[in-house]
Amino acid sequence: MSSEALTSIPLTSLPRLSQGKVRDLFSLPDNHTLLFVTSDRISAYDVILKNGVSSKGVILTLLSAEFFKVLSSRIPGLKHHFIGLGPLSASNIVTAEEQQMLRGRSMTVRRLKIFPIEAIVRGYVTGSAWLEYQKSQTIHGIEQVPGLSQCQQLPQPIYTPSTKAELGEKDINISPAEARKIVGDKYASRIEDLAIACYKAGAAYAEERGIIIADTKFEFGLDEETDEIYLVDEVLTPDSSRFWSKADYEVGREQDSFDKQVLRNWLTSNGLKGKPDVQMPPEVVEKIKGRYLELFERLTGNTLEDALKGL
Structure with missing residues (x-):
């Protein structure tokens, strides 16, 4: 997995519907589903930081996918928008390069209000x-x-x-x-x-x-x-x-x-709360990534590398 943070989603094969603080939303051809793509952007106090945290989007996507399954098994009748990881029938929808970029950080979801x-x-x-x-x-x-x-x-x-x-x-x-x-x-x-x-x-x-x-x-x-x-x-x-x-x-x-x-x-502590165009120093980025990875492993019982196998 790349050590560089993916802060923008260069996906041109699908129409982009919206871009949030962390996620980009794309329309899929059937008009009933969407592609939900999680970048490595990070925000705090409603402001997006200039640099991201590498692998963060993958951690968030795979952890969400796990919890959709967990909650469905523990809450009778719960309905959720998650259909599957990645764009379904990917070979017909996105390029090989885009598919690699989307690996582990995208999921197909129901289109809802x-x-x-x-x-x-x-x-x-x-x-x-x-x-x-x-x-x-x-x-x-x-x-x-x-x-x-x-x-x-x-x-x-x-x-x-x-x-x-x-x-x-x-x-x-x-x-x-x-x-x-x-x-x-x-x-x-x-x-x-x-x-x-x-x-x-x-x-x-x-x-x-x-x-x-x-x-x-x-x-x-x-x-x-x-x-x-x-x-x-x-x-x-x-x-x-x-x-x-x-x-x-x-x-x-x-x-x-x-x-x-x-x-x-x-x-x-650095007087930067809520200020725009703030860049995190490398030590802060690494500390955040370390915490996210440790949490992922403790909650899923899996390393991120093992979770990505087969995707």
Whole structure:
């Protein structure tokens, strides 16, 4: 695998529909499916860094694919957009060079109408939730039990949605009631129930492997023909979740994370939080990559090289 980070996706055989902070979305010929391609770009505080982290897109894609299978096996009736890794019937759709570039970092998914919210679920009080709790004993405006300490587990996981901002804009924390206004009464409760069920199932799976999932964000889409809700986007990756080592976990302090916290800490300590055109030094890039790879191996029981065999 190349040691260089792939920060742009040079795919010309398919029409590009959109480009997000990390992923590019392409239309497939059947009009019912899409190609979801994950670059090595990395963002923090809603800003994309100038340089990327090599292999990151592969780690996120293969970890998402694993968790789609895990959640389907543990949540009866769960529907998701994942169909398979890579573009199906690739020889007829993309060139050999493009196929090699897409290896391990692309998946074919169902084309759905995406609900415009981030379905965040928190199992522990940390990050922005901890800052709010210290001021008001609330999280996203939801009253919490008194006396919680930093990074303490909540009595029950809570649903704390946010807006889904356009590229270049910032997500805004909202209450479940505000999310209900956005997605409508017909779907709001189902999205909340599915998000919490997915968190609980994913957290149980991770805990069996010595990992705590402190919080995560899911996205959901609608099949307008069947009126069914699907789990979409990435699932339980270090870009979308906070992961801690169960063995090292200690209430009352910030935890050492297997996720983007390494980058957030570096940006904050250097006065670069939220600033554009920031380039990470090599040591920060390598530390992030090392954390992502270790998490992948602990959650899947596989090295990235072995996971790529046969793709």
